[in-house]
Amino acid sequence: MRLRHPSGRIVHLSCGISLDDAxxxxxxxxxxxxxxxxxxxxxxxxxxxxxxxxxxxxxxxxAEDGRARTRLRADLDARGLEVVTLSGASGPGRGADGASGPGDGGSDGSLSGASGPGGGGSDGTETGADGSEADWSEPARLRHTLDLARILVDLLPAEEVRGAVCTYGLGRADEWDEARQRAGARHLMRLSGGLADLAWRVGRAVRAGFQPGPGLVLDTPEQIVTALTRVDKDRLGVCLDLSTALRDWPATEAGIDRMTDAGLSVITALITEPGAAWQPMLRHLLAADTARTEYVVVDTPGGDEQRAADLAYVLAELTALGLVPEQQPCTAP
Incomplete structure (x- = not known):
């Protein structure tokens, strides 16, 4: 749903739905x-x-079938559903060894239940040349992310001119050697170029947010700033799981400031644990004078009923910060 921030900016609140089994x-x-x-x-x-x-x-x-995208858009419209973000990122809780952590478990249908950072193997996961999960040193990761962007521009509501995709936090830190780093830099340049070309052709922009996580190249705020210092910051930024940051960062609000002061946008804020104390972080991102994120995605464990209840809870928290449905007048809290 579209919420108007006291600054006048629109913030989109979304419920995460995994199509891993589709x-x-x-x-x-x-x-x-x-x-x-x-x-x-x-x-x-x-x-x-x-x-x-x-x-x-x-x-x-x-991405290959325009008619299929048109049908999916019609199916969404018929149900009163809008899409402004797509995800190709792994779920929260994956450590450096790739094992599933507390946030994983796709049987409940949440985005955080992803089987891996992408798709392409026999189980639908994206794989690299050696059969392991593809990171940003692999062309498969670039291809998948550009596919998501191509799909998203056709799913966006008619009045929306931009959206966002969430992707993997570059790769596993213990494997990110010089060769992978060079390949990753090339692929990030191609991603930026591909997103720019898409915006030029269709008149709608898509930004890509990289999701940090423990054991990944993107983990602490300092590592995120270092790894993304040379990227196209107009199109590339961060998809931040507030629960992961709360658990792993010693000073969460200072960490957010460290990234934004370096010119990196928190494109999407993920809420994956409803019981975690993420409210101060969200309040910091959505302070009364400015909105430093455009998309808030509720991607919590449990079934659809539980996720819907969590979405209602987050909506109440956002309302307490002064955000209101777009058509209502907005006043600061």
Missing amino acids: EDPASVVARLDAANSALRGHFGTGALTVALRLPYRLAAAL
């Missing part, structure tokens, strides 16, 4: 129906915003 349009529709039913129980009628996680095979198929 292999064809029929299964996508079934997944949307299940999530929509739970959401309507809490929010009734009216437009609602969802953030979709697309596995590699489904994203590649949609």
